[in-house]
Amino acid sequence: IAYNSADFIITSSFREIGGTNTEMGMFESYETYSMPGLYRVQSGLDPRLARFNIVPPGVNEEHFYPAHEKDRRVEAVRQHLVQTTFGENPSEGSVGRLDNPDRPAIFAMSRIDKVKNLAGLVELYGKSKRLRKKANLVIISSETDASRSSDIEEIEQINRIYELRDQYQLDGVFRWRGARLDKVETGEIYRVVADMKGIFVQPALMETFGLTVIEAMACGCPVVVTCFGGPAEIVEPGLSGEIENPNDHEAFADAIYRVISDKSVWEDRVRNGIERVRTAYAWSQHANKILSLTNLYSYWEYLNVMNRSSLDRYIHTLFHTVYRPRAEEMMRGA
Template sequence: MARLDKVKNMTGLVECYGKSSKLRELVNLVVVGGYIDVNKSKDKEELAEIEKMHDLMKQYNMHGQFRWIPAQMNRVRNGELYRYIADTKGAFVQPALYEAFGLTVVEAMVSGLPTFATCHGGPAEIIEHGISGFHVDPYHPDQMATLLVDFFEQCQKDPSHWNNISDGGLKRIYERYTWKIYSERLLTLTGVYGFWKHVSKLERRETRRYLEMFYILKYQDLVKSIPQAVDEQH
């Protein structure tokens, strides 16, 4: 579930799946992202990825095993997609060549999905390998396929294995990545910044921009929802 950019490596995941006969015997693959029709995109990079995706589907004859869903803008529907895959005891794979943070990783984990995510970037910090998910190296697709095969084969032998990784992911998110925890850290950062500015009398441009972004994206709308005080004397 991502943009159809080269760095997101969606076609890399499809190729990895197509080449692995063992993985194809165990599970189907669902990809969510981009346009399916090349005539609907004007981005050269996305056009190349769309064409590559169609070529891979033909090359590996994945009819009946692979479903490509166009990018979804409805957040509720996205949440239902995560839940549907979780209800069928599936897994989520984030195969990006590099990912700064990994919002879809957090979304998948909080939906209870065992998550396999790139070891390059933010997801490497979010996931504890083998406990709350798994790290995969997109530059070694054979190893990624083997890790997925091992997981699903173990789940077949012991269904509790799926639940253990699912529970580990949920625990990790609730311990580290809730809005409550984030806001507390932000308040701590604000306090440190205020003290630092007081003693140094210098501007910290990056932190100020960050706080402004957080206010615009999160708190500005919340402020509007607070009812105004009413003077009871009138």
């Protein structure tokens, strides 16, 4: 009802609308579906209508800029992040130690749940002897202590990471920090990883867009990303990054190693990644596209191009005669 009532809809990637040859898009799945106990929907949403638009988010250039722009960086912030994330005396809530903190870092940052797949990253790193020999694994997430979480899935994933750390004996090469960084710190942590000739990885089992991917690329961090969702539209494989299936641990680990083990490849991915964000994911481009669409649809509404009056009456009738009474009945039953 909400989507059909909207004057226009903005998505961040094509896959949200139409999916791929083998996967259904999110909006595509709303054409026919069931809400058990409420009703079945047929022709609920047509993703082919002109109301659907793809406008990817943009990077804030004030905070996310390349590591080589030294004059823009705040040294106090850099030193603080080096100490709290990679140093011998990390911040409270950190797990693990780094025997050689100056080695390249395989870096990931996200919340903890099954879809974000941080446990899968720890496992594929633990399985790869050459990755463990070449680089440290550094993760920043919202929490590292299961006793402080009330979310069942988060607790399961936290415990799983501890199991994998012990199983693969990752002491000395694995640092896991629980923290919520602000925008200034987020931009600088990517640049610190770039200083170390490290890499940012996004191993999610599904990612709608992947804002962290373009932020890392803008800061001069090469990336290896999931093939599921928006990151696969952001990255040009073999140019501005690498795309792999995170369920294939060997292939994903090989992609990481291919970048961090070859200086020329690393530098090539950095250069192309910065250019990719500059030309396709700048904040000014995002804002201008939104303004253009707003003007276009305002003009269409003035001309009644969409001829929405009959649809609006249908939606109003559906909500008040079907959806609302049944929803209220379900709530009383609960």
